[in-house]
Amino acid sequence: MITTRSFxxxxxxxxxxxxxxxxxxxxxxxxxxxxxxxxxxAAIYLTLNNGGEDTALVAASTSFADKTExxxxxxxxxxxxxxxxxxxxxxxxxxxxxxxxxxxxxLFGLRQGLEPGATVDLELTLENGRQLKLDVPVRDxxxx
Amino acid sequence: MSTRxxxxxxxxxxxALGLWFAFSLHPEPEPTGGYVLDQPRALPAFExxxxxxxxxxxxxxxxxxxxxxxxxxxxxxxxxxxxxxMAQVKGTLDDVDGxxxxxxxxxxxxxxxxxxxxxxxxxxxxxAFHGVTGDFAxxxxxxxxxxxxxxxxxAPEDENYLVAHSSTLTVIDxxxxxxxxxxxxxxxxxxxxxxxxxxxxxxxS
Numbered sequence: 001m002i003t004t005r006s007f008x009x010x011x012x013x014x015x016x017x018x019x020x021x022x023x024x025x026x027x028x029x030x031x032x033x034x035x036x037x038x039x040x041x042a043a044i045y046l047t048l049n050n051g052g053e054d055t056a057l058v059a060a061s062t063s064f065a066d067k068t069e070x071x072x073x074x075x076x077x078x079x080x081x082x083x084x085x086x087x088x089x090x091x092x093x094x095x096x097x098x099x100x101x102x103x104x105x106x107l108f109g110l111r112q113g114l115e116p117g118a119t120v121d122l123e124l125t126l127e128n129g130r131q132l133k134l135d136v137p138v139r140d141x142x143x144x
Numbered sequence: 145m146s147t148r149x150x151x152x153x154x155x156x157x158x159x160a161l162g163l164w165f166a167f168s169l170h171p172e173p174e175p176t177g178g179y180v181l182d183q184p185r186a187l188p189a190f191e192x193x194x195x196x197x198x199x200x201x202x203x204x205x206x207x208x209x210x211x212x213x214x215x216x217x218x219x220x221x222x223x224x225x226x227x228x229x230m231a232q233v234k235g236t237l238d239d240v241d242g243x244x245x246x247x248x249x250x251x252x253x254x255x256x257x258x259x260x261x262x263x264x265x266x267x268x269x270x271x272a273f274h275g276v277t278g279d280f281a282x283x284x285x286x287x288x289x290x291x292x293x294x295x296x297x298x299a300p301e302d303e304n305y306l307v308a309h310s311s312t313l314t315v316i317d318x319x320x321x322x323x324x325x326x327x328x329x330x331x332x333x334x335x336x337x338x339x340x341x342x343x344x345x346x347x348x349s
Contacts, residue, residue: 036269077293078156080222080311104221
C-alpha cells in the first residue's frame with residue numbers, strides 16, 4: 001500500500017517537477033540576424049530568464065541549419081574569436097543575455113537565407129532535460 | 145602558422161607602441177574615435193584580387209580615402225556589425241561634397257572567400273563596397289603594415305571553421321598610406337566626423 005502510494009507520488013513528482021522548472025525559464029528578445037546572400041552561417045540572440053532552480057542551456061537546434069552551437073566571444077591576443085562552449089549557465093533567479101559581440105547561438109550549414117520578417121524555429125535544451133520551442137523573428141542587423 | 149603568430153604579435157606590439165608614441169607626441173587636437181598616426185605609414189607593394197576578380201594592388205589606394213576592415217564572410221557576428229558600421233559611415237559621408245571615400249572588406253579567409261563570394265557579401269551592406277583577398281603571403285604584407293592580426297585554423301575538420309581576427313577600421317589616405325586606426329567598439333557618427341576632419345585637413349583637398 002505504502003509502496004504503491006510512494007510510487008504514485010514519486011511518479012507525479014518526476015512528471016511535474018521538470019514541467020515546473022521549464023515554466024520558470026523564459027525567453028525574451030529573441031532575434032536572428034538576417035543574412036547576406038549566400039551565407040552559410042548565422043547568429044541568433046536572446047535573453048533567458050531563470051525563475052527556477054539552477055540549470056544551463058546545453059544545446060540548441062533549428063531546421064534552418066545543419067548544426068547549431070552555443071558560442072561565446074573571446075577577446076585574446078588582440079583578436080576576436082568565436083568559441084563553442086558546452087553550456088551557458090542559468091543560475092536560479094539569473095539572466096543570460098545572448099547579444100551581438102557576446103554569447104550567441106551560431107548556425108552552421110545554413111540551409112536557406114534568413115530574410116527579415118521570416119521566423120526561425122528554435123529548440124533549446126536545458127541541462128535538466130527540458131526543451132523550449134520558440135519561433136524567432138529575423139531582423140535586419142544592418143539597421144541600428 | 146604557429147611561427148607566424150608570435151611574429152605577428154610582436155609586430156602588433158611594436159605597432160601599438162608606435163601608435164602610442166605617435167599619439168602622445170602629436171600636438172594637434174585628435175579625433176576621438178581612433179588614432180591618427182603622427183607619420184602615416186606607407187604600405188608595402190602587395191597583390192590581391194578584388195570582388196570582380198581583378199588584380200588589386202597598393203596603387204589602387206591612390207587618390208582617395210579608403211576604409212579597410214579585416215575579417216571574413218563566414219563570420220556571423222562581428223563582421224556584419226563592422227560592415228554595418230562602415231555602411232553607416234559611408235551613408236553619412238555621401239552627403240559631403242568632394243570627399244572620395246571607398247570601403248573594403250579584406251578577407252583573411254581566402255580559401256572560402258572567393259571573389260564571387262566577396263561580391264555578394266560586401267554589396268549586401270552597400271552596393272559600392274569592395275572585397276579583396278589573396279594568398280596568405282600577400283595578405284600578411286598588408287595586415288602586418290596595418291597592425292592587424294588573424295589566425296586561420298591549421299587543419300579544420302570541415303568547412304565550418306571560424307577565423308580569429310583583430311577588429312579595427314583602418315583608414316588609408318589618398319597617398320595610399322595608413323593614416324588612422326579606429327578600434328572597436330565603433331561609433332559610426334564619430335568615425336564619419338573624424339574622416340571628414342581628416343579630409344578637411346588634407347593638403348590637396
